[in-house]
Amino acid sequence: MDDLNKIIDKKIGEVRTESLDFSFGEIVNMHKADEPEIIIQPDYQRLFRWTDVQKSRLIESILLELPIPQIFVIEKENAVLELIDGLQRISSVIQFIDPKSLGKEPLKLQGCDLIEELNDNTFEDLPLKLKLLIKRSSVRTVIIKRQSQSFLRYSMFKRLNTGGAILAPQEIRNCSARVMGDEGEKFYKFLQKMADYPSFVLCTKILPEQEKEKKGDEELVLRFFAAKNDPESFKSKVPDWLDIYMEKVITRKIDFQYEKEEREFKKVFDILGNTLGEIAFASYRKKKPVKNLSPAYYEAITIGTFRLLEQISRISMDAIKHKIINTVQSDEFKQYTGSGANKPEMLKGRIKVIETALLELIHE
Template sequence: MSNINNLTDQQLEHETTVEEQIKKNQKDFDFDIREYPIEFLMTKFNAKDNENSEIYIPDYQRDFIWTDKQQSLFIESLLIGLPIPYIFVADIDRSERIESDGRLEVVDGSQRLRTIYRYCVDELKLVNLERLKALESKRFSDLPLSRQRRFLRTSIRMIELTQIDEEGRRTMFDRLNTGGTLLTDMEKRRGTQDSPFLDLVEEMSRNDLFNKLVPLSAAKKNHKDDQELILRFLTYSNNYENFQSQVRSFLNDFIEENKDISDEDKEKHRLDFVTMLNFVENNFKYGFRKSEKAKSVPRVRYEAISSGVILAIKANPKISNQKDIDTSWVLSDEFNDKVTADGANSRPKVKERIEYVKNKILDQIK
């Protein structure tokens, strides 16, 4: 803390300037924290009649851009009781717009409000759910009546701002919607789940040979991209034939199935992982990379090589210690097309690229 008696004139001038700028830009407003049941909110918000709704969406808000999947996962969160962020609204005073006196302008949360509205009026069919599979392709009216009632009693938390002008509302909207970094799927898993299986994944990510063959920046490691790759190796190499179309759900289901993994299965996964890495080091000129100068490894390429290698070894265990097998095909346009083409995450493509690697390796063994 500065001692004002020891400040130079220049320092005093700087502190004065700082204070003036802060006071000039400070927004003088009050707020209340409120909770409203969804049923009550639906009497105040009508997405089809925004002009006359008591709760309305201003023109500076973005259009309704959430996909049906995003909307469905949000509704799923409400149904299972996960906490959701506050919705910010501002009480509009007659001094600003007499026709809006007493209305509530949505500052942040328009996508959530519009999703709730769509679901409650039966416009939204739930898709790609992660937990409530029984509600896949179902609408609100398909819920049991008792669950409809409970959903409509679900409370939504709101921060109601008062005495805040339009400039302040726009500034708040901008700050609430910029500057954040979205969590990766692996960060979300580690943040919401804890299991011996995920602990195993984290342990395997510290393998020195893996870190040598799969160069990742410090930023990517901070976002747990290394653990994501290992999870994909374990999932695809053990279950690729059951892949459907959604990578995220496919990986999450495998985690759930293995959350109580036995010590015996842990050791099996460790052995497969090390065996695969040793084979790649001994036989692939650039490891998982596309070229000597490549500084990263695309996920799909890694999945295909790592899974195909261990499947080939399981099909013919005697090749695990072989060296200098011809793997020049991994640099071919044919292979590159298989790991970069459109639809790379369709079921046929996943199966094709993994088995391509497996069969190319087995073909080298006489």
């Protein structure tokens, strides 16, 4: 038990925090300064999905002097603060007081149900007393000091943001990676770059737009590398598997060779783009492709293709296309993609079916 106490004491010492009360007026000024003292990363801003009613009710709560939950920021090396939790609250207040600094239209209050007279007012419409009340109201701000270990900062961000429904898993991964520092930033940008590769974009065109907005395309890129490089970490839950793999990359627990990985990724998707195109990962009904992207098909086809990359590069594109289309419609393949598809043996099975089919093509 003494050993456990020591371990916990050591971990506590690895995270340094400070709590301050910042007024909303201070935060607005810090954000819009020529050299901003508090920043909201553009990628975080894209995740800002509160409705105008939710924003308005926050302003109403501030005017009624109701408690506002604390926010969390990270102190960067240059002492600038970066917001990692409290995005909706802070962005709502900034949009209300100084919408230009966010590149947004002025917020006109709506849906206020405790003070209905607030509705249809912008910040400029309010009397001076209320403007000053909002600006002088404060929010408790927890600063994670720059001396804290990067992985613990990363873990804190994940824990702060996995409880709510506002962020999709890949959005949390992307933001978490940036919290890690240079290695996280590097991997995050790599995922973005691969998601923008034309052949990948073509092959994943049938991914629903709402999934792309939640970074579903970047999650597919990550899924390719996890299935290619770390299938043994897959137990049953895909989100956990992808989290584990990404953490291994950005903490350098595995050697992720960026140039090599990029070349292999592009070769796989160039082949699939030239053979299957938009229907690369579609399932089939009555021998016709269904316009939905099946992750199980995606894993099997991409990894099966990767494993025989050099050999099939000498096979005709038309032959590869027909072989994959016929294989994914076979009973053998379907037994690994139906009920219980998210099991390790099912993942291995469907990849093996594609790999075997392409081997047959090579040996014909």
